[in-house]
Amino acid sequence: MAGHSKWANIQHRKGRQDKLRSKLFSKLAKDIAIASKIGGPDPDMNPRLRLAINNAKGQSMPKDNIQRAVDKGAGGEGDDYEDIRYEGFGPGGIGFIVEASTDNRNRTAMEVRTAFSKNGGNMGETGSVSFMFDQVGKIEYPLDVTDEDTMMEAAIEAGAEDCETDDAAEDQWDEFEPVHTVWTARDDLGTVAPELEKKFGDAKSVNLVWKGQNDIDNPELAAQVMRLNDALEDLDDVNSVFHNFDLTDEAAATLEDDE
Known part of the structure; x- marks a missing residue:
């Protein structure tokens, strides 16, 4: 998984984290609220909530924000979100798995499908990619x-x-x-x-x-794969994006050349 560390490095170098940070706390709060609503507000009795709170702490989310999100979910306030997973293929057949929380399946599916199609990929059926992960x-x-x-x-x-x-x-x-x-x-x-x-x-x-069980090593695809990855991560309903592209040093160098 060394490629995934390099991927994180390049996101930082290109300022991706600054761009995403404005959305980060809202996504973390939503995840906490959903977990609290589904499994209750006690993290000791709710593993999903415990994970969500730990992630929020790891991103330096203020304690007051965390508690408000817990209380909101426990009180049943807000929209009813559901977790949904999308699968698809990027340039060169790279597999992508997209995890989202949404209160409108049609809207989210359309946005994810559009991100795939505009960036050299296509959304597949459930199970079309996950067997490779x-x-x-x-x-x-x-x-x-x-x-x-x-x-x-x-x-x-x-x-x-x-x-x-x-x-x-x-x-x-x-x-x-x-x-x-x-x-x-x-x-x-x-x-x-x-x-x-x-x-x-x-x-x-x-x-x-x-x-990914067997990550794909093809440096020539790096820029295209990263564009699709970024487009998916930019969607408000998307929580996480995973792929089986191996971002080797050679592939990372091609992204450096594009700066």
Whole structure:
């Protein structure tokens, strides 16, 4: 998954995070409210809410904002949102999975379909892409919480499947914050994350993600794939976008050339 770290690096370098940050808190608040409405306002009894709150904390969302979102969901206020997943193909047959929360299926489907069609892709049927991915748990911690060996040992003891650490010394992207990334089986995320929290505090992020089984290495597609990725992420209803494109150093260099 090294390509996904590089992808995050390039998003930072191109100012993508600044552009998206204005929407970030509203999306986080919506996720918290939905989780609170579905499973109740107690994060200890509601794993989905716990994950949503941890992610909000990892993005420095103010505590008051988090509590308001919890209360809004618990009170049944606001629109009735539902989770929905879209699948499709980008340039060169790259697989994309798009997760959204929407109060209007028709609107969201039209916006996602348009983003695909305008950026060299096409939306597929449910199941047309997801068989090429595994849904797994992903936990991220800043490098300064501990060293690589200690994080690896703690992750394995907690029941994780793997742990990767970015090399801060070799990182060429000044604005990117290197992290320890802990991978878990889908069903183990809810037990591994609390164990790591006991030792290292709140994680930067805790999520279920779609991880490509065999990422596609084709540097010539990098710019096209990134345009589609950005178009999908810009949609208000979209929470997460996943793909099976391998953003190697060679592919990253082509994006540097486009600046």
